[in-house]
Amino acid sequence: MTHSFRLHDIAEHIGAELRGDPEAEITGLATLSRAGPGDISFLANPAYLEDLDQTEAGAVILSKQHADRTGTNCLIIQQPYVGWARVASLVHPRPRIKPGIHASAVVDSSSTVAESASIGAQVSIGPGCRIGEHVVIGPGSVIEDDVDIGSDSRLIARVFIGRGTRMGQRVIVHPGAIIGADGFGLAFDRDHWIKVPQIGAVEIGDDCEIGANTTIDRGAIENTVLEEDVRLDNQVQIAHNVRIGAHTAIAGCVGVAGSTSIGRYCMIAGASGIGGHLRICDKVVITAMSTVLDSIDEPGQYGSGIPSRPHGSWKRTLVRLGQLDDWARRLARLEKNKQKPE
């Protein structure tokens, strides 16, 4: 599957300075500790410096400050992890697309599918859809009606794209993702719930990536929106009418409640929950397993996750938590006594 490259070609491809043998042959990718003479590797995290000393890699992508430490072939670049991403894409390219519509796929005759697109086995595409150039729709996917999918987007397999979704170019949707299901809209009528029709849709900007089993609800009236280059990990839940700014990344298992707007260049760590009707400004970082219940209008890092402790110690802390109210009174009483002449 992989190809063979000369090191100078790789250096040129990523704009790195080459130190060592320009003719070294690279055929594979590996971590520093597992790489052999035909492999290229990288060092981005200083925690792996010792692996650099012992690596048998044919070449290593790293920053200037670390290059002097090693005698192996080096590709020196300011952002080694970015360089690695580029090299990995070069050495391990995506499988070729086979254009065409699989015989078992069901495509409504009113939909348009570009000739360069690939529609997999057992795909279902409803009426009025527009599937762009080089789009891949993997096996078992269901596309409802009136859906636009921009060119070069890839729906890996078994995704659901609901009615009216507008998806940009180069979007990647991983298996099991559900885009455009109804939001959780309910009105309480005396003694039971009645469903509030969800008539908005979902807009996904260019270059977004949507993780496996992630869900993005359609808007209640207006649309749910992901601007360009938004990156969602697996099992993320985005409720109706949420808006997520460009270049924001959200890690696994995060939930965002309805009508909340998140800014650009935010990073939300795993398993956090963000309440509804909030405004989070640009460049906010939320740490793992935090609960965001108020709007945030200053960039910076926020959190409320509690690192776990040994059970006995944590149980005592829980007991103390229940006593804080009492302590407040005792502390105040002590201070009052202090001020009295004794």
Next chain:
Amino acid sequence: MTHSFRLHDIAEHIGAELRGDPEAEITGLATLSRAGPGDISFLANPAYLEDLDQTEAGAVILSKQHADRTGTNCLIIQQPYVGWARVASLVHPRPRIKPGIHASAVVDSSSTVAESASIGAQVSIGPGCRIGEHVVIGPGSVIEDDVDIGSDSRLIARVFIGRGTRMGQRVIVHPGAIIGADGFGLAFDRDHWIKVPQIGAVEIGDDCEIGANTTIDRGAIENTVLEEDVRLDNQVQIAHNVRIGAHTAIAGCVGVAGSTSIGRYCMIAGASGIGGHLRICDKVVITAMSTVLDSIDEPGQYGSGIPSRPHGSWKRTLVRLGQLDDWARRLARLEKNKQKPE
């Protein structure tokens, strides 16, 4: 897709008092801020009062107290959000069902499918199922054997319904939902796990709604039960032998552990976790991202979620949390000294 209505017809449909032009023509639905002269809108949340002042909507559904504030056509009703839900269903009706079984669907010959039902592309239905009148089973769904689906229920697409499931009428199941997979039943036998067969099933009452990628496990021995009008948002996990009372609503990403019983008219906010073998009584509200580890026998609001703070401040709080045990001793010592003659 939408139709045209006279305002007086809408008023009559929802039982509202009409103020303004009864012949006003309504063709669409929109928020106050986006509505044009052909749109009807609503005001339920006073936070949007300013939008009311500036709206160009052709008519607004609102309560008496807000109607005097505006010169636009009004539909006055006690519960504007309920009125909105009804109007939205009227103006934006669900797409018509096309009865019949898609040529690509696989239906076991021992199953019964009502003639008015619609079975979508690439659906698989096992033996011994009963699919009721006007039921919709969307593309890519898998129905195992011996499943009952009550009339007017809609399985949007790509759902899984396990063996023996009993589903009532007018139930909605969103894409990716898994109803009736095995519960997490394991017995530890000296040095390894053995699987405990899960022989119960799932019962879903009338008018329930099950969110996208939500999972409801079959019972271990007896059944897992949702009574009528239970509403589950996306990515909710309901473990084996849970029972959820009628009219209870559970928001996204909540997990309920095995054998817990939740009462009627409860509301569980997003990302909360509810332990196993508990009894939660009727009319309990759990706030967002709370952990419920004890039974609750008094209606009311409960929680343990901690709103996030700026990182530095939260880090100091975490340090303090670790000191509470020590503080307890210091506080006691100070009080003891106080009581001594000095």
Next chain:
Amino acid sequence: MTHSFRLHDIAEHIGAELRGDPEAEITGLATLSRAGPGDISFLANPAYLEDLDQTEAGAVILSKQHADRTGTNCLIIQQPYVGWARVASLVHPRPRIKPGIHASAVVDSSSTVAESASIGAQVSIGPGCRIGEHVVIGPGSVIEDDVDIGSDSRLIARVFIGRGTRMGQRVIVHPGAIIGADGFGLAFDRDHWIKVPQIGAVEIGDDCEIGANTTIDRGAIENTVLEEDVRLDNQVQIAHNVRIGAHTAIAGCVGVAGSTSIGRYCMIAGASGIGGHLRICDKVVITAMSTVLDSIDEPGQYGSGIPSRPHGSWKRTLVRLGQLDDWARRLARLEKNKQKPE
């Protein structure tokens, strides 16, 4: 579906001591409170002792200490729950496999499917796969290319197995599970994200069980690994390059971030989050809804979940939490004063 057994046959099958009528006929399984004369039941949790006193079961599996309490037929065994699991498998065996490939399935001609395997409706299997003896691949499943599935494994329905996955024998994968989607690999290049190709795969050991809608990402470079007999509940998220030791069980809604290694015989309770790049040693228990952000090198129980309280009480605790910093100063001041001569 169930069969009829004599009690002495069941006793022999599970190695239990029989007290009572060896010829008693058993045709079903039930809880103590629901069992009738043809049913066998069990007592593992002393909380159900009262049900034992009143049971009408034809026989009960229990430990010696509880057997004297009842006059009903007993199967006495050290681990009643293990005995129950075995009896349940005997009385309620799994449905027979129908070998063969369903006419609607699409299997690449370069893949090998054992003759005893069963490939369901609308399954898609890519090139270069090896499907072992007695494997069941349920309806709507998608298997990418170069996947190995060991003998007797069962993919219930609608699962996704990504390119290069190696799966052992007797593995069970529940509906909606996604194994081998891309990990969340991103490099930030000045003002936007670029995708880091995920070139590792997933290895699943023998006897693992993967819950409904659970996701296991492929490795970034090396593989994501589950050793044998790992048990994952529903909606668990396992990020790239995680390694989970043999016999570890992880309850619903848990997320494990990238490159973390979890030991053998660990138990992670529901809705917990485990950070990235950590090492958790063998025999660690994490309690419900805890956040693990540091490596753990001592077996034992750890946690940070906070049990919910009535709203008013919890709100006061939150206020107190915000005052701890101030309290630290006040406490120190009081102690300082104390030491001064007054």
